Amino acid sequence: MERPKPDxxxxxxxxxxxxxxxxxxxxxxxxxxxxxxxxxxxxxxxxDSWTAICRAIGxxxxxxxxxxxxxxxxxSKVAWTDLTMDLLAAGDSTRGEAMAQETCQACHIPNGLTAxxxxxxxxxxLSPRALFKQLRDMRDGQRPSDVMSPMIADMTxxxxxxxxxxxxxxxxxxxxLRNLKEPTAAxxxxxxxxxxxxxxxxxxxxxxxxxxxxxxxxxxxxxxPVYVAAQLKxxxxxxxxxxxxxxxxxxxxxxxxxxxxxxxxxxxAPQ
Amino acid sequence: MAVDEISTVRSExxxxxxxxxxxxxxxxxxxxxxxxQHFGTPSNSIETVDPNTLHLAGEFVSENxxxxxxxxxxxxxxxxxxxxxxxPDCVVVPQHMQVTLRAASPDVLHGLMIMGTNVNTMVVPxxxxxxxxxxxxxxEMLMPCHEFCGLGHSQMVARVRVVPLEDFQPDEQGRVxxxxx
Ligand SMILES: [Cu+2]
Numbered sequence: 001m002e003r004p005k006p007d008x009x010x011x012x013x014x015x016x017x018x019x020x021x022x023x024x025x026x027x028x029x030x031x032x033x034x035x036x037x038x039x040x041x042x043x044x045x046x047x048d049s050w051t052a053i054c055r056a057i058g059x060x061x062x063x064x065x066x067x068x069x070x071x072x073x074x075x076s077k078v079a080w081t082d083l084t085m086d087l088l089a090a091g092d093s094t095r096g097e098a099m100a101q102e103t104c105q106a107c108h109i110p111n112g113l114t115a116x117x118x119x120x121x122x123x124x125x126l127s128p129r130a131l132f133k134q135l136r137d138m139r140d141g142q143r144p145s146d147v148m149s150p151m152i153a154d155m156t157x158x159x160x161x162x163x164x165x166x167x168x169x170x171x172x173x174x175x176x177l178r179n180l181k182e183p184t185a186a187x188x189x190x191x192x193x194x195x196x197x198x199x200x201x202x203x204x205x206x207x208x209x210x211x212x213x214x215x216x217x218x219x220x221x222x223x224x225p226v227y228v229a230a231q232l233k234x235x236x237x238x239x240x241x242x243x244x245x246x247x248x249x250x251x252x253x254x255x256x257x258x259x260x261x262x263x264x265x266x267x268x269a270p271q
Numbered sequence: 272m273a274v275d276e277i278s279t280v281r282s283e284x285x286x287x288x289x290x291x292x293x294x295x296x297x298x299x300x301x302x303x304x305x306x307x308q309h310f311g312t313p314s315n316s317i318e319t320v321d322p323n324t325l326h327l328a329g330e331f332v333s334e335n336x337x338x339x340x341x342x343x344x345x346x347x348x349x350x351x352x353x354x355x356x357x358x359p360d361c362v363v364v365p366q367h368m369q370v371t372l373r374a375a376s377p378d379v380l381h382g383l384m385i386m387g388t389n390v391n392t393m394v395v396p397x398x399x400x401x402x403x404x405x406x407x408x409x410x411e412m413l414m415p416c417h418e419f420c421g422l423g424h425s426q427m428v429a430r431v432r433v434v435p436l437e438d439f440q441p442d443e444q445g446r447v448x449x450x451x452x
Contacts, residue, residue, distance in 0.1 A: 006276075018287065025294055032298070037305040055318060072332045079324045194426050201355040201423025212421050213354050214378065244326050245333060245351055245358040245377070 096166030112173030121227045125172030130218035131164040143242040173222040187262035225264035322396040325377040340445040352381035355423030361430040361449035365439035374400045382418035406433040
């Protein structure tokens with residue numbers, strides 16, 4: 001079949017119309033999102049239209065002055081800024097080992113055991129971030145400890161970074177098999193699945209080594225049961241409150257005493 | 272069946288009009304949502320905030336969270352969405368009043384929504400999310416996180432308690448919290 005010759009004028013007119021249409025729609029959308037909506041939306045935000053438009057475009061965006069707040073006493077001064085991350089990355093485990101031999105090993109033994117399983121936690125194999133956060137909080141007063149705080153009062157952040165690099169590189173404590181109780185089903189469920197009815201996330205969603213939860217959540221595997229139970233009770237009663245945004249207090253307050261005991265036993269069992 | 276040039280052009284034109292109509296309907300829907308229902312587009316009122324230091328100073332410190340009546344009488348509810356809980360996990364708001372909800376995240380992407388209201392936003396670390404709303408019915412509603420944020424995501428839910436205006440009694444700092452009642 002013979003193809004008819006394309007009508008060039010009609011084609012050009014069509015192209016012009018379509019292009020104009022597309023441009024018109026784009027302009028309309030830009031006007032709506034960058035001009036109309038921001039200006040309408042400022043009613044409650046306490047900012048003027050010009051600021052709103054600038055923010056919508058993505059320039060010059062200071063937060064509006066927040067309403068006067070109570071004096072801030074952060075529950076922890078540790079923040080995961082680039083500065084902190086760089087400091088931890090530069091932690092030198094050789095220097096850390098020397099320091100540990102001098103001051104820490106009498107209590108926190110490098111094989112993962114401790115001088116007194118009833119009071120002293122095992123810290124080997126925990127993430128340097130978790131250890132660093134606790135050292136900072138114990139030194140700076142957000143987690144006062146009769147034993148630890150005076151001992152590390154004069155240590156610098158850099159020394160902390162070294163010593164946590166060392167302890168973090170050691171293998172985790174192996175549970176004493178003779179101490180083991182069979183973990184209860186209730187503990188297993190709480191640890192691995194949580195309880196949606198109580199809005200209780202699984203402990204492992206934050207505490208498993210690769211869970212991807214809060215950066216400062218320590219691994220609990222192999223921790224002494226007496227210590228775990230004591231910390232849970234301390235969080236529940238808020239006598240320990242250095243957890244940022246109450247992430248651990250909120251969890252602990254929902255646990256019953258028997259669940260606390262079961263969970264402590266569960267984490268002492270080999271995983 | 273042979274397709275001739277004329278009918279090709281005609282069908283092209285019909286489809287062009289159809290696509291323009293679809294785009295127009297969507298645009299109108301967005302404008303209506305933005306103007307009449309206060310749904311903010313993501314680009315709307317961009318405000319940045321440092322997620323790493325959220326808890327140290329500024330608007331989203333723990334002491335400043337929850338519902339607060341400002342000196343100008345405006346009601347603002349501030350929450351922090353964090354793995355895997357809202358802080359605070361329960362807020363009180365009055366019925367039939369304009370409430371501004373402001374949220375920020377210190378860690379990863381979260382979201383929040385309250386069923387039956389226009390409250391539905393992502394909370395992107397580094398930005399403040401803001402929604403204006405009016406609650407029509409009293410009672411307790413659930414505000415779940417609706418952006419997957421990690422293994423505990425499905426347990427991340429807060430409660431929103433809508434109370435009649437006469438039961439909405441701010442303390443001398445303008446705060447109202449679930450614990451007070
Ligand atoms: Cu979430």
